[in-house]
Amino acid sequence: MDWIIASVVVVALVGATTAVGLLWRRRQGAASPLKHEEAPLATGDFGGTFDGAFGERATLVQFSTEFCSSCPGTRRVLSALAAEREGVAYLDVDVTHRADLVRRFSLLQTPTTLVLDRRGVVRTRIGGAVRRSVVIDRLEEFA
Secondary structure, eight states: OHHHHHHHHHHHHHHHHHHHHHHHHHHTTOEEEOOSOOOOOOGGGGTTOOOSOOOSSEEEEEEEOTTOSSHHHHHHHHHHHHHHSTTEEEEEEEOTTOHHHHHHTTOOSSSEEEEEETTSOEEEEEESSOOHHHHHHHHHTTO
């Protein structure tokens, strides 16, 4: 009888773990539009890592760490999109040793990408490796 209970527990744990994993995987790279208007960010809000200007249409801000395995791929996608599209700037912020920025932007994973409009207002947040099509869709909103 004990083996039956143990089998049921194991099957339930495997099922629950699978469901959580599938849900997590589905959320990776999904864009979360922000519903409320935030105050515009300034270039200095990124801890002195950005000495340029925001893009005329949009700015893609990627938060990375030294040990992030998905960050190089996200960097390639975002920097290519910024190069292809006029008025779009790209910024990669390494937060490995910047706990202040992690707290300020409530970062729970890297990469995390913010899509800012031309005024510096965060319009979209993307957790995990980005999907090119998702970022293009968000950038089209700023046309």
